Amino acid sequence: MTPDPATGKRPDPQGGPTADTTLMDATYSGVYGEIYRTHWWWRAREHQVLHYVAKHARWGTRRAKALDVGCGDGFIWRHLEPFADVEGIEPDRVLVSPHSPRRDRIEVADFVQGRPRDADHDLVLLLDVLEHIEDQGAALRRVAALLGPDGRAVVTVPALTALWSEFDELSGHFRRYTRASLRAALEGAGLRVLEVRYYYAWTVLPLFLRRLLFKADASEHSHFVKAPARPVNQLMYGLSRLDHWLTRRLPAPAGSSLIAVVAAKP
Numbered sequence: 001m002t003p004d005p006a007t008g009k010r011p012d013p014q015g016g017p018t019a020d021t022t023l024m025d026a027t028y029s030g031v032y033g034e035i036y037r038t039h040w041w042w043r044a045r046e047h048q049v050l051h052y053v054a055k056h057a058r059w060g061t062r063r064a065k066a067l068d069v070g071c072g073d074g075f076i077w078r079h080l081e082p083f084a085d086v087e088g089i090e091p092d093r094v095l096v097s098p099h100s101p102r103r104d105r106i107e108v109a110d111f112v113q114g115r116p117r118d119a120d121h122d123l124v125l126l127l128d129v130l131e132h133i134e135d136q137g138a139a140l141r142r143v144a145a146l147l148g149p150d151g152r153a154v155v156t157v158p159a160l161t162a163l164w165s166e167f168d169e170l171s172g173h174f175r176r177y178t179r180a181s182l183r184a185a186l187e188g189a190g191l192r193v194l195e196v197r198y199y200y201a202w203t204v205l206p207l208f209l210r211r212l213l214f215k216a217d218a219s220e221h222s223h224f225v226k227a228p229a230r231p232v233n234q235l236m237y238g239l240s241r242l243d244h245w246l247t248r249r250l251p252a253p254a255g256s257s258l259i260a261v262v263a264a265k266p
Contacts, residue, residue: 031226032095036075038227041200044240048199048259049127049154050079051248056194056261057123058150059083064122067146069111070129074102084123089114112138119264121146124153128257130185131157131173140189147264153191155260157182159198163256165211182258191262198255199247202239207256 036042057064064084068076071088072095080086088106090096096106107114112135124143133139143153158168158176168176177185179196186193227233247255 033073033075033097035227036072038233040227040233040237040240044237044244045127045156045257046076046079047241048244049076049125049156051244052154052195052259052261053080053123053125053152056152056154058152059122065120065148066123066125067117067121068125068127069143070127070132071106071125073097073100074106076125076127077102080123112142117146119145120148121151122148123151126153126155128156128158130155131168131175131177132171134174136175136185137189140185140191143262144190144264149264149266151264152194153262155182155186155262157258159255159258160204163204163207163211165207177258179258182260186260186262190265192265194261194263196258196260197247198252198258199244200240200257201247201252201255202243203256204254 066080066084066086068074068080068086068088071077071090073090074086074088077086077088086105088102089111090106090108091110093108096103096108100106109115111129111133124146126139126143130136130139143155147153158173159178159182161176161178164176179198183193183196186196228236243255246252
């Protein structure tokens with residue numbers, strides 16, 4: 001079901017209020033770690049996020065204090081731990097291994113309702129999480145409350161309502177964003193937007209055609225999250241890295257994802 005164009009929210013399938021789930025489909029949750037390690041989309045997004053983290057870092061030579069919201073099992077932490085003390089929040093217990101060496105630094109809780117934390121974070125990551133939270137304003141206000149004076153948050157979200165499909169519903173999305181709607185949400189929560197850009201521009205046409213020509217179901221969902229054959233996976237990874245390199249230099253008018261870097265207002 002297409003979300004309301006005024007709100008970006010998806011309607012309840014029975015015609016009632018907006019559905020309140022913010023968690024991914026259980027099948028998706030169970031294979032998330034393997035997807036993150038192997039799928040071209042996740043691998044390329046990780047490089048994109050790390051570029052913006054390095055570009056906007058303001059902690060100099062001291063160790064940073066970082067919080068990864070929707071962290072899963074701390075998949076990106078190996079890249080952060082050389083320069084930061086990292087903690088995480090993850091609402092889906094299925095995604096956190098009880099045997100993980102990072103388990104004691106991951107709070108399994110709803111982000112908005114999690115334990116109090118100080119406003120001294122140098123880095124907050126909200127990577128494809130905001131679209132899963134119905135009350136985006138509350139989530140972004142909490143981000144603003146966590147950032148220190150020189151802190152930065154990196155936010156990624158799916159983009160373009162025209163690309164809304166049953167996959168968004170299977171993934172528990174409430175909305176997709178435009179650059180303008182994401183900026184408005186960030187500024188409305190008291191955050192200062194330093195940069196907001198579309199990326200994955202090359203995927204817009206394939207995803208739009210998929211929406212027009214194919215009806216999503218559980219099998220399509222599993223095909224999306226399973227990495228394709230290695231040569232195809234490598235090709236798509238290479239296209240995505242090129243896309244990200246270009247869209248950092250020449251702002252794209254559209255893309256299937258958005259990335260924003262924000263700071264707390266002084």
